Amino acid sequence: MASPFSPASARAASPALVAASTSRPLFLTAAISARIPSRRGFRRGRFTVCNVAAPSATEQDTKAKAAKESQRPVYPFPAIVGQDEMKLCLLLNVIDPKIGGVMIMGDRGTGKSTTVRSLVDLLPDISVVVGDPFNSDPYDPEVMGPEVRNRVLNGDTLPVTTTKITMVDLPLGATEDRVCGTIDIEKALTEGVKAFEPGLLAKANRGILYVDEVNLLDDHLVDVLLDSAASGWNTVEREGISISHPARFILIGSGNPEEGELRPQLLDRFGMHAQVGTVRDAELRVKIVEERARFDRDPKSFRQSYLDEQEKLQDQITSARSNLGSVQLDHELRVKISKVCAELNVDGLRGDIVTNRAAKALAALKGRDTVTVEDIATVIPNCLRHRLRKDPLESIDSGLLVVEKFYEVFG
Known part of the structure; x- marks a missing residue:
């Protein structure tokens, strides 16, 4: 039986897919010439990929509904007073993610995290393959996970749904395995399967990766983020087994300059730099305090009062994204x-x-x-x-x- 990545299968695939697949390395490494235990003893074979964390379509829909119902209200983006520079940088990156993200530096308590989290409400829905942990684009081979790519090459019909763009918070204490994902070595050796547990970079694909206090992040995690942000891919290698998946995300970092500067290499990776400061105008400060108190008293009513402005801004972003190419x-x-x-x-x-x-x-x-x-x-x-x-x-x-x-x- 021919491999899904054999020349014969490649010729059978669509021209766009073949063209895309030749433009960068394949997801899977070449056949691993290692002896793998099986029921008949030892044999030479090719590993297959299995995502142990991939949910079924029913599970995904159930989780999405439960998350929507239990989601705590987010402060609306149009309600944020001042900080125009930061808001503009975030909006421009939403319109064109290839700008490369935003680094937000400023005093503590100036609304950096609140503004970033409120951005998610403005983002349009995206089409994803049901049950895929990498948020694979069903129409773009360059943003497909390994399993989805295999299914396309085999001519399978992909179940498609729409979902909100995800924002992933990267905690400062995260381990490299939590960020990049892990490979189940035991399963690989006993069953010949690349059992991959996706990490935060997989979840952030086609979404936003937010790092609060980025200037306090460990250097080795900074290097991982730099590699993924630059290439759009995340590669995990353990014990001679290698798995790659797309990791294209808008990288947003925030920090307080009093707590330390960033390395120049990391600063250069951020497309834009927004500087925020404490509001000095007394009237404006009072307005911010009153708006926040109103939100804390009744979040749903507060969000409803800004619904028209929110929808107007969403339409403006959608129109800008569609007209950007012209x-x-x-x-x-x-x-x-x-x-x-x-x-x-x-x-x-x-x-x-x-x-x-x-x-x-x-x-x-x-x-x-x-x-x-x-x-x-x-x-x-x-x-x-x-x-x-x-x-x-x-x-x-x-x-x-x-x-x-x-x-x-x-x-």
Whole structure:
């Protein structure tokens, strides 16, 4: 019997799937030439993959309903007073996840975690394969888990449902196995099955991975996040057995600069950097306190009062995502963006790429199909301030340096 990844099976698959499968490594390693115990003694064979945590369709629906009923009310996004910079960065990443996530740094008690968690309500539903622990996209081979990909190659019909985009909180004390997933070595040796227990990265695929106090995260977990965020894949290797699955997520981190700085390598991986501060205006502080007290008294009624604004913002995001591909950025403006990056000595090209993407996402959010200089001026400090080299003798804020250079280049 031919392997599902044999040339014959590949030719039988759809052209799009074959093209996608040749663009990056296959999910499974090549046949493992090891002796595996079986009922007839020892034999040479190929491991098959089995997700021990994959729920059935009925279980998934039951859990989804139970979770919805027991879910505690979330503070509505439009009700958040102030912090416009942070809210804009989050919205732009929802419109274009390829921007690369947001790093939110600011004082404690400024609503960083509240704002991120309220973002989930705004996200549109996505199509997923029923029972798949990786939130596989039934129509995109590049975002399919190994089992779903095998089923597509075999010509099986995939059961599809829609679900809310998930947000996964990464606890500071999480182990690497909890984040990446684990392989049941005993089952692999006795039954020849790659029994894989998916971790948080699998759950975060096509969703949001939120790391609170990211500057306190262990270095080895930071390295794991960097690898997955950069490649969009998570690979688990144990005792010569290797399993890979897609792990594409919007990486959002928050932290207090008083508790320590981040490594430059980690900072550079975040597409945008939002700086939040404590509100100083007394009237505004009173308004924030009153709104929070009203939410605590009656969360459902409070959420209902912001329902129209919430739906309006959801429609705006949906429209922006659908129109993003048609937004144009003039070549002259691209050159000026790159000139700003070059004159600020920004390492690498991530700054150029992210600024282009963020400016397009902002134009789409405003309902336009052309990027203006004003759009670039709005996003470029958030895209570049965390990429500048630190000068201990420099007293001016890095964001102001970016603004000064922008006006110098753009006139």
